[in-house]
Amino acid sequence: MRASSQGSLAAATDRWEAVLGTAGSDSFRYGTELFGVVDVLDGSAALRRALTDPSRSGEDKAAVVAGVFGPKVSGAVADLLAGLVRSRWSAEGDLADSIEELGTTSLLAGAESRGDLIRVEDELFRTIRLLADNRELRLALADKDRTVADRQRLLTSLFGARVAPETAALLERALSTHRAPTLTAALVRLNEAAAARRQQLVAVVTAARPLTQVQVARLGEILARAYGRAVQVNVALDPTVVGGLRIQLGDEVIDATMLARLDEAQRRLAG
Known part of the structure; x- marks a missing residue:
């Protein structure tokens, strides 16, 4: 996603988080409504073009949104969509992708509001x-x-x-x-x-043998120091793992040897 679209999504997310902060159980409904909007956009290239056409005014595009989705979604979602189509998008598909992301955010916010x-x-x-x-x-x-x-x-x-x-x-x-x-x-x-959303990285640790709680906690501490953020350690077992341990954070893979080097480097920096 290019800069214009990223900026539009970031601005919409900030506004939407303020709504979700007080939405409680309504967040679930908002999420499902947003997914429904994405499905409609995915099925209509003409509508995607109409809502992302830079030559059309924001008010014109907001009117299209109101006509197509207004009767089908809640007021909060309608306001969000109107703001989104008034923004600039680098590619027509970026609008639907961003609404998909906001739908996911809404569902996660609903779970968060219940402590789930x-x-x-x-x-x-x-x-x-x-x-x-x-x-x-x-x-x-x-x-x-x-x-x-x-x-x-x-x-x-x-x-x-x-x-x-x-x-x-x-x-x-x-x-x-x-x-x-x-x-x-x-x-x-x-x-x-x-x-x-919990401000944590996720490390998927594949181990040849089960890890103790102490070992999992230790891994979390090493990775948190290395990445400067809290790390959630999820452990899976695979007896064929070479070296007994494989760690993946997003697209990055860390083997046991690298982990040891990270730990030693952090120890030296700490004095």
Whole structure:
């Protein structure tokens, strides 16, 4: 996303966070409404062009939004959309991508308002691990011959009412969106978004053997010192891991040797 779009999204996010701060349970409804808007935009190139055309006035585009979405969304979401289309976008697809991100933010804010954000983050991570360990399930969920609704039912049936409502909504969304190359990639992004909302990085630690709580805490401390932020350590087991340990933060992979060097460097800096 280029500078104009990034600036527009950042400004909208700041305004929207102020709304979410007092929305409570309404945040869930806002999130699902925003996802519905994205679906409409994804299905209409003409509408995307109309709402991002720099030659049209902001008021004209806001009027289009009101006509198309006004009767279908809450007042808060309608105001958000009006502000978004008045902004500048580098590419027509950036508007829908930004609304998708704001929808995710809304659901996570709803979980946060109930004190369930950590739960949602953990449930997303456990789903990622379940897919990693179950090839048949991955293939079934990736089967394009099955409808999205069918695949959503399959995924939801694995958990039922056992997960937070925000987790269920995000899982279903991950199946229907095209904004990630795979379901697992979509879930990783959502997991990282939940962690970021708690101002933490997520480290996925794949170990050959189970780690003790002391070892997990120690890993978190080393990584936090190295990256200057709190780090949530999620542990998965894989006996084939070379060296016994593999750590991934976003796109960066750290092996056990590098971790030891980081720890030693931090010790020296600390005197």
